[in-house]
Amino acid sequence: MNLFSDFQTRITHIIEKLVGEKRLPPGLDMAKFGVEPPRDASHGDLSCNVAMVFARDIKEFYANPRQLATEIGFELAKMPDVAEAEVAGPGFINIRLKPSAFADVLRACLEQGPQFGASQSNGLKVNVEYVSANPTGPMHVGHGRGAVFGDALASLLAFSGAAVTREYYINDAGAQVDVLARSAYLRYCEALGETISIPEGLYPGDYLVPVGAALAQSHGREWLGKPESVWLVPVRDAAIDAMMGMIRSDLAALNIRHEVFFSERSLHIPHNGKSDVDIAIDLLQAKGLIYEGRLPPPKGQLPEDWEDREQTLFKSTGFGDDVDRPLKKSDGSFTYFASDIAYHNRKIASGFDILVDVWGADHGGYVKRMAAAVSALSDKKVELDVKLCQLVKLVRDGAPVKMSKRSGDFVTLREVVDEVGLDAVRFMMLFRKNDAPLEFDLAKVLEQSKENPVFYVQYAHARAKSIFRQAVKAFENIDLSPKSLANADLTLLKDAGEAGLMRLLAQYPRLIEQAAKAHEPHRLAFFLHDLASAFHAHWNAGKDSPQLRFVNEENRELSLARLALVGSITQVLAAGLDLLGVSAPVEMR
């Protein structure tokens, strides 16, 4: 149950009724107004801006927005769960609910359990593509951020009613996997007793040592001293398989599992004479969006090897890009962009309504052309949202931890997960907007203090659980099942702290919905932190004022009502953490 969308519907009906009575003009866009929690709790439980939003449309019917607001407020006040609806400021309608409304929220929370806040299927097919690290080495912490972000976003979207596919795009074509093959070949030679030195430009990391050893084991001296043309392909394929195995295992350590691993190279393999790239290019060609032409050289620093030449271009400027983009390299092969067009065309052809790509911020310059391509391929029917994740600064006690992939001596994602645990990694990665840089302190995330948000939220959950343990000791034969708690007399919850907590719980379904719509899982992380904070505060209120404690041995009925509140909080904390992929411990000892 979502109080906010519920009232949005009710107010929409009131407006429609007024339109029917010719007391408002037809054609009002109901999507324009909103029902939201007021910033200031003294303004009530719900607030609606509808009268102000329609200020311009209603001039012939009402002198000012306040008049319309008064009219709507009058209708709202008649409803059984509304205590009062008053007009404030320029025309806000502030609604205060009867305690029974919040009792309904608690009951819904207890009865629906982990499904509280979930939405019915909305019929949307969404594809979330994330991680997509090149299969040339282990993942680093930056990849981890995109991985956790994409995974949490996918969960959030699924929870709010979309049919979600989690997808990984394997960049197994192009020059870099050849570099990988050469690097692995050297390790193969090394495994056979040759002395090797790794030239500049190859991957020096020792993660390729076992790959070389395995090749030596399976193929003996067969490729030793032979030209690249003999061994490149088999070594490359073996190395990519090994790297993808390693990446999958790194992802598994973070509880991340994709449904689809899509190979870039497969896009170039013809079926019935045509590859996916051919098909996509043909499609654009048919739309008249491909031409042969010249590009002006980039302003500022001219590249050393710049050569002005005729090339095959996609008319991306027709869809908001700055320049048209080349589809073929000078050697005639397709650019990465061409493959990516084909890849996204596959996704469009699969019937997805929304495509979400999670990329590193260093690919920001690529967004416009990809959005242009999706727009062109789908005739503007499919939306592409590219989420850029800013880089992660790894520090320990404030001092930077060096990372350098070139030297092969970098801190891998796996090392960080092994050191601090997946809960800490996942929560911290989500406790920041995706487009803001993130400082990840290896020492701080293990601290057991309120400075560490992971601990703070998990502690709230453990603390809530401890109240239940306490209640079992205090009362004989007490039934603390959700069903039993839902039957408690919830009107006994009258304290301001209790009301504040219930108000927060009532906002959870809306928060989920909005975070999913905005593709911003961090909002959920911050909400859980807020809920934990309110809970800790109310707990402490019980220290100063014993009559506020959740467990009151003299008053079983009151205790049951309060335990229903605690149970709801526990439920939302656990479910919210679960959506983020973080565990909710029963105790912190």
Next chain:
RNA sequence: GCACCCGUAGCUCAGCUGGAUAGAGCGCUGCCCUCCGAAGGCAGAGGCCAGGGGUUCGAAUCCCUUCGGGUGCGCCA
């Protein structure tokens, strides 16, 4: 030179796609444990939302512009 992201308390950051008197943590000052987990909480001080224009009932949020930081800019992916 151009494009994209960012600029909010001394520091690190939220701000719910335009709402009411801009919030939290750290740090600083002063408090709260014979009592459900003090691994926590309460109170106080601290702001020209980088600057300037505009859009409207209403702007930290949208548009333009200046300044400052980051990321990119055919034949890497």
